[in-house]
Amino acid sequence: MPKETFNNLSEDKKIKIFNAAMQEFSTKRFSEASINQIVKTAGIPRGSFYQYFNDKEDIFLYVYTEILKEKREILHSADDVNPDADVFEVLMQTTKASYKWSKDKPEYSQISLLMEIDNSEFITGLRTASANMLREMVERDKQRGLIKPEIDPDLVVEMIYTFFMREYFRIGLAEDKFLKRINDAIKIIKEGIAKV
Numbered sequence: 309m310p311k312e313t314f315n316n317l318s319e320d321k322k323i324k325i326f327n328a329a330m331q332e333f334s335t336k337r338f339s340e341a342s343i344n345q346i347v348k349t350a351g352i353p354r355g356s357f358y359q360y361f362n363d364k365e366d367i368f369l370y371v372y373t374e375i376l377k378e379k380r381e382i383l384h385s386a387d388d389v390n391p392d393a394d395v396f397e398v399l400m401q402t403t404k405a406s407y408k409w410s411k412d413k414p415e416y417s418q419i420s421l422l423m424e425i426d427n428s429e430f431i432t433g434l435r436t437a438s439a440n441m442l443r444e445m446v447e448r449d450k451q452r453g454l455i456k457p458e459i460d461p462d463l464v465v466e467m468i469y470t471f472f473m474r475e476y477f478r479i480g481l482a483e484d485k486f487l488k489r490i491n492d493a494i495k496i497i498k499e500g501i502a503k504v
Contacts, residue, residue, distance in 0.1 A: 310370050314360035325350045325360065329371045334415040337426040338368055365430050372434065375416050382409045394454045395445040396498045399468065403490055407483055417476075424473055439465050467497060 314322065328350035332341045343364055347357050361367045382405055393401065410417040423431050446461040455464075471493050479486045 309366060309373070310360055311362070317360070325352065325367075326371060326374065329367050330415055330419070333368060333371060333422070334418040337422045337428075338364070338431050339426050339428045341368075343367075368430075371419070375413075375419065378413075379406065379409060379416075382406070394452075394498075395442070395449050396494045398445060399442075399494060400487075400491060403472075404487060407487065411483070421477065424477075439469060442468065464497065468494075 314325075317325075325346075328346050331349055332346050336342070341364060343357060344354070346367065347354050357367075361370065423435060442465045443461045446455060446459075446464050449455045450457060450459065450461070472490065475486055475489050475493075479489065
């Protein structure tokens, strides 16, 4: 995260550095991104960068955290998001809200997609933290009796996560098609396929 010297910068300079980092991380995987390119795009000396951040992980975490803050604000302001709904309904509500947001901020989506193909230890840790939030919702619904007790939360999370990412890579910003596919998949996961 940023050092105090970064926090003391003018808003314009902070935005310029954020935008330079976002540009780099939305066009290259974290493991391939370059501090040199970030400082060049931001128009700051390399030495100044190290007065603001410790390293590339530090500035990535800053960008990632700022994006998550903005995403949470969008999700909390969405009219139809009900935090007491089951995990499947929350997924659909947040997917719809996130999809609209990602169309306005395609660079943010691109960073997420590039994170999926980066196997660095740092990025793997961030992906794991993200999956843990979904796993906690599945566990919460098991406690509430909404999901069978024998269901493996890790498997449910893996199925959802894998399908969501595959469809996003495949369909992209074709919103109606993407949301229909996600809704159909969630219905199958929630209800199963066996005729009872």
